[in-house]
Amino acid sequence: MTIAINRERLAATFAELCEISSPFRKEGAIAAYLKDKFAALGADEVFEDNSAVKTGSESGNLIVRFNGSLPEQQGFFLSCHMDTVEPADGVKVVRTGDVFSSKGDTILGGDDKSGIAAILELLTLLKEHNTPHPMLEIIVTTCEEIGLLGAKHLEYDRLLTTYGYALDSSGIDHVIVGAPAANKIKVEIKGLAAHAGLCPDAGINALTLAAEALSSLRMGRLDEESTRNFGVIQGGVATNIVPERIVLRGEVRSHSTDKLHRYTKEIYDTFEQTVARWQGGPATGDKRPLVTFDIIGDYPALSLADDTPVIKRIRKASAMAGKNLQYIVAGGGSDANIFCGYGLPTAIIATGMDKVHTLEEQLDLNDLVRLTEILHAVATTPF
Template sequence: MQVKRERLADIFTQLCETDSPSRHEGRVAELLKGILTRLGPAEVVEDDSAAVTGADCGNLIFRFDGSLDQEPIFFSCHMDTVEPARGVKVKRSGDLFTSAGETILGSDDKSGLAACIEMMRVLRENDRPHRPLELVITTCEEIGLVGAKALDPQLIQAREGYALDSSGFAKVITHAPALNRLTITVGGVASHAGLHPEWGINAITVAARALAQCPCGRLDEETTVNFGTIRGGVAANIVPEKVVIEGEVRSHSATRLEEVTQEIRTTFETVIAQWQDPTGSAKGCPGVEMEVYQDFPLMALDRESDLLRRVDQAATAVDLEMSYEKAGGGSDANIFTGHGLPTAIIATGMTNVHSTEEQVELDDMVNLTRLLLALATETSC
């Protein structure tokens, strides 16, 4: 089966030059439906997630029946791109693709989408037997995996799959951390800073004492903490009565994630409990509330699973040597895995993503397509 390089280059360019910033993926969705419907899917599903995500289209699922007596698998990509992403023009220098202007390129994740399209085209024109396949294409990944979170997992018939969404090449992500988002609200008492400062309680200084005692940064090989924003107060002459801190805890250990989250909660509560009024004139006491929201669950795949042994087998078939790594960030794969649909992440060749220096090589997209073809057609796993 021969991957057609220039056809792959053309569809990649067309995808990139069809703007699709998060929540505005509708034009790319229509393009994908037009292309993939002509390749004979058994079913095309667009879900009703737009009501939740605010996007101008839903998530897409394309199901292709297979003639091999093998378990179905899915390939997942996302349609949306980060800003600046309007008016994208692709520049090709030899086999290197970059943005021709002041926008991102869009190889995140249109390199994955292009490879999926070329895979199905090659399978069809060669009439090659393959296992049942699903293409699961989400919206709003770049703004918090919002599309995948809104997707009903019962719509996916395959029980495991591969997300084509990582920088680098010949790389498989097998582990990604869970993440707790924290919103910590420290309450004080407002008063005039010049006339009666002793009547007030400065929420900023109380919060600062707690933050100084909290864990932060890389705590161990598995766990990180960051406090990213702090906002509060209304004017320099008013003792601030409220501070809101946004932070996160990430860990590859579910136990450690909860331990560190609780440590932060306890630290704030202890600082509040130990607060003393220096003059005895304060009109109240400080308080704290901490909200914890799990943004995405842990992804941890068994290296001996069929999911990963299938990658080994496919890579051998196309003469690629894959590396297996842990990631520090989350992706749609975390959401699918959390739903009981184990999902490995396969790198697509994209580099310098989320910047105007983004680029990808045609050779990497060709080899990605060859790997997908092998995953679709190999029969041992």
């Protein structure tokens, strides 16, 4: 069924959400706001999990259940994250026509408050029109912006639904059905300090070794499915000291698990071989450089086939509602990757957010209305 979205109510909700400061690990105020909102909308359960113990946030994740009136239909979940990047204190929303922005000294917060606003409007519409719907669970995570920490520590045994949709992407009318897995990589090279002017031959230059290894590795786009990057290099004490310790932090991403492992192993092998080839002189004696690695699986891949219920449902709903959605593959990771890793197929629905993580961030109300229409179709189309 189709229904007219209350545009101004949706706009007011979005602006109100954006002006609640909620940078990562400081989500307490918005969590309290949302718990009150969900309770007022008639939630059958509003649960805050204990993830804050592990994430360091002021709040746990929220898991909210609306039982609905159609127990014979499969329920599903909708997910957003309540944290933002910084600067996020003192956000003042500016509306110019239908376009929202900040005053220019903070982010806006559309990532991911656009998704939260659409969910709240959906729930309000279902309540005020007494619209039949299956079970809906709402997952609102913390600390997404600093490594998907909330999703990684969600109490999954509290969930009753088995698939759903994460509202967290730029653009509109897009459904992301594929996203890469990623490994985080830390490489530490330990050399030997020496005075760079008086006795440089007595040192083992960790920076030179790091540079040699890096220059042997391809970076950026490795193939149509994979990327590799080192973005942080730390080390050195002074210009007159041979650098003893260098730490590099990078990542490998791929839609292919085999390629993810292969390109990660290339890093390991290259640094090991570079250090093994090093030849010292009389001044270094029996001292040798050492390289150590810390390789962490950051998140698994997301890959959803057309015949999975999560995709069949939104395809049916969008067709019934006359929405022409595009099903695409993306290059980033999100809470949806983590959910998929826990056996909960999750598609990502674009929310209209634009220029996120910048002071020029903006959102068009027309896109937010369109998102809410999509969600309403998914919630009310029999499946």
